[in-house]
Amino acid sequence: MHSDDAMDQLLRDAMxxxxxxxxxxxxxxxxxRVRPRRLTSFGRAVMxxxxxxxxxxxAWLIHDLPITVIVAxxxxxxxxxxxxxxxxxxxxxxx
Amino acid sequence: MPPSARADSxxxxxxxxxxxxxxxxxxxxxxxxxxxxxxxxxxTFRLAxxxxxxxxxxDAEDVAQDVMVRVHHALGSFRGDAKFGSWIYRITFxxxxxxxxxxxxxxxxxxxxxxxxxxxxxxxPHEQVEAARRQKALLECVNELPEVYQSALRLHxxxxxxxxxxxxxxxxxxxxxxxxxHRARRLLQAMLAERGFDAQ
Numbered sequence: 001m002h003s004d005d006a007m008d009q010l011l012r013d014a015m016x017x018x019x020x021x022x023x024x025x026x027x028x029x030x031x032x033r034v035r036p037r038r039l040t041s042f043g044r045a046v047m048x049x050x051x052x053x054x055x056x057x058x059a060w061l062i063h064d065l066p067i068t069v070i071v072a073x074x075x076x077x078x079x080x081x082x083x084x085x086x087x088x089x090x091x092x093x094x095x
Numbered sequence: 096m097p098p099s100a101r102a103d104s105x106x107x108x109x110x111x112x113x114x115x116x117x118x119x120x121x122x123x124x125x126x127x128x129x130x131x132x133x134x135x136x137x138x139t140f141r142l143a144x145x146x147x148x149x150x151x152x153x154d155a156e157d158v159a160q161d162v163m164v165r166v167h168h169a170l171g172s173f174r175g176d177a178k179f180g181s182w183i184y185r186i187t188f189x190x191x192x193x194x195x196x197x198x199x200x201x202x203x204x205x206x207x208x209x210x211x212x213x214x215x216x217x218x219x220p221h222e223q224v225e226a227a228r229r230q231k232a233l234l235e236c237v238n239e240l241p242e243v244y245q246s247a248l249r250l251h252x253x254x255x256x257x258x259x260x261x262x263x264x265x266x267x268x269x270x271x272x273x274x275x276x277h278r279a280r281r282l283l284q285a286m287l288a289e290r291g292f293d294a295q
Contacts, residue, residue, distance in 0.1 A: 008280065019141075
């Protein structure tokens with residue numbers, strides 16, 4: 001047998017395992033990831049109430065603190081909150 | 096996929112890729128994009144598997160999924176200079192290579208040895224052991240080839256893709272793919288010989 005033919009046969013034998021298949025939920029997962037996610041009007045109202053209440057509460061809690069502490073808290077807290085939010089969204093998108 | 100989207104997908108089945116892309120761009124037509132996913136999910140997955148190897152089928156599915164999402168986000172920048180298929184395969188190839196660099200040192204879920212066929216019953220035990228050793232060495236040698244050779248070999252011998260199909264996925268002329276396969280076989284022969292195995 002010609003050596004190229006022999007290698008051809010050897011490769012056919014060595015790679016004769018079953019082919020992997022995509023999971024049946026593939027399409028659904030992709031479409032969920034690309035579909036824009038919007039809150040319902042009730043969800044938006046809840047979010048606004050939460051933002052207003054927490055902002056007021058935070059302002060009341062920190063109004064006695066020195067300005068350096070407030071600045072430090074904002075510098076650390078804001079990027080942290082943005083990062084956690086982005087990570088959470090990526091986790092939801094992967095589901 | 097919801098039933099209405101499935102019905103639309105059926106009516107989109109005969110449309111050209113470029114028409115579907117325009118529909119996705121204009122009105123963010125979800126059914127048009129669903130049809131593109133239906134058309135390209137198999138080839139992108141096979142291409143990703145051919146780059147990552149058999150033990151990484153789950154990673155290849157993640158690659159295919161990421162590619163679809165990236166394509167959806169980038170449809171606005173697709174100018175149509177190249178075919179949509181070539182574009183999506185190029186994204187898949189590059190993304191799969193990046194993922195491979197990350198997962199390279201992780202043990203695969205299924206060893207490469209599992210790629211090999213069950214040894215033939217009409218061989219003696221010694222021959223079966225020898226054949227298994229040679230197949231294992233061969234698969235190790237495949238992993239040392241240039242990426243494009245590995246991909247062409249796995250697509251051809253494992254996935255059963257024709258030279259024409261591989262040419263489309265690798266965005267290369269058919270003669271180039273034939274040359275990849277031929278050169279890969281020659282290299283493997285030499286590598287096996289170095290390890291003391293004969294291809295015959």
